[in-house]
Amino acid sequence: MAREKEILLSNWESQIRKGTLDFIILLCLQRQEQYGYEMIKTIKSVARMNISEGTIYPLLNRLKKDDLITSRWVEMETGIPRKYYKITNKGLQALKDMKESWSQFTASLNRLSEEEK
Amino acid sequence: MKSEDFFKNTITKKIWNQYDQRLQHILRRTDKEEKKELLLEIKSHLLESFNQDPAESEEEKLLNAIDRLGEPEIFLRPLIADRYMTRASRTLSPKDVARGLYFSLFTGFKKAVISSLLGLGYILVFVLALMALLKPFFPNHVGVLLFNDGTITAGLGINSSGVKTDYLGYWVIPISAALAFLIYIGLTKYLHKVRRSRTRYRKEEF
Numbered sequence: 001m002a003r004e005k006e007i008l009l010s011n012w013e014s015q016i017r018k019g020t021l022d023f024i025i026l027l028c029l030q031r032q033e034q035y036g037y038e039m040i041k042t043i044k045s046v047a048r049m050n051i052s053e054g055t056i057y058p059l060l061n062r063l064k065k066d067d068l069i070t071s072r073w074v075e076m077e078t079g080i081p082r083k084y085y086k087i088t089n090k091g092l093q094a095l096k097d098m099k100e101s102w103s104q105f106t107a108s109l110n111r112l113s114e115e116e117k
Numbered sequence: 118m119k120s121e122d123f124f125k126n127t128i129t130k131k132i133w134n135q136y137d138q139r140l141q142h143i144l145r146r147t148d149k150e151e152k153k154e155l156l157l158e159i160k161s162h163l164l165e166s167f168n169q170d171p172a173e174s175e176e177e178k179l180l181n182a183i184d185r186l187g188e189p190e191i192f193l194r195p196l197i198a199d200r201y202m203t204r205a206s207r208t209l210s211p212k213d214v215a216r217g218l219y220f221s222l223f224t225g226f227k228k229a230v231i232s233s234l235l236g237l238g239y240i241l242v243f244v245l246a247l248m249a250l251l252k253p254f255f256p257n258h259v260g261v262l263l264f265n266d267g268t269i270t271a272g273l274g275i276n277s278s279g280v281k282t283d284y285l286g287y288w289v290i291p292i293s294a295a296l297a298f299l300i301y302i303g304l305t306k307y308l309h310k311v312r313r314s315r316t317r318y319r320k321e322e323f
Contacts, residue, residue, distance in 0.1 A: 036158060037166060052185075054189065054191075058195040073157075080164045080165060082165075083157075
């Protein structure tokens with residue numbers, strides 16, 4: 001029973017996190033430029049998300065297509081080039097809107113959750 | 118980026134090359150430049166992940182990195198579906214439409230429902246086009262037909278005996294052809310709209 005509850009909660013959390021992944025990506029990039037692998041590490045540690053690492057690439061591609069982020073390749077001494085992503089002004093504006101919307105959404109949910117008690 | 122530059126072990130090189138072949142195969146129909154960039158980015162990710170893996174053996178490190186990255190057939194699917202949909206909405210090519218629908222079917226329930234409905238729509242287009250083509254050769258099998266027993270068949274039928282009235286006659290050819298054309302254009306325009314609304318940033322989602 002406890003295991004079933006754990007699975008249910010874990011699936012629910014996973015759905016929420018996946019649904020907000022583009023928001024999380026923009027949040028990561030507002031602080032500094034990052035490359036894919038670095039971003040995954042941030043997401044895993046800060047957002048405590050255990051996602052399949054490849055999931056991020058189609059999302060980055062879509063955000064880039066929507067002009068919310070840009071990218072550039074940087075040659076490294078290790079011989080492994082890194083593709084760095086940077087948030088654009090349009091991306092910053094989108095992120096601002098997302099934050100507002102997210103605050104309203106969580107506030108509504110909190111109110112609803114309080115009412116139930 | 119060659120495996121020889123990063124791996125010493127033959128087995129590790131083999132694993133890397135096999136993964137590379139899988140990626141090449143999945144991305145074979147994407148644009149040349151885009152394919153090159155995606156391959157480079159995924160390989161760069163794998164090598165970073167490989168370098169930071171705590172495992173002792175080279176092969177184990179690479180296998181762990183591949184495992185964390187996920188199955189490319191799954192994580193690249195939304196991206197490929199998107200590419201085909203974009204191309205299909207531009208070229209109106211049935212081949213691109215079919216490919217886009219095929220890949221979309223595996224990228225989420227909502228998309229699967231939309232894809233299925235669109236798929237049914239395209240089947241209808243195919244049947245209408247077939248009706249227009251087959252009417253001259255099988256006049257008693259195609260059309261809106263009333264049979265002696267009172268049953269009505271609209272479309273393509275196997276039974277041709279006992280046809281009492283052919284309501285549309287040979288008018289079925291231009292009508293079916295026009296309907297097929299209009300539905301095809303309508304569906305493809307809708308496909309374009311769905312694709313655009315999906316890729317456009319919509320703040321109300323948050």
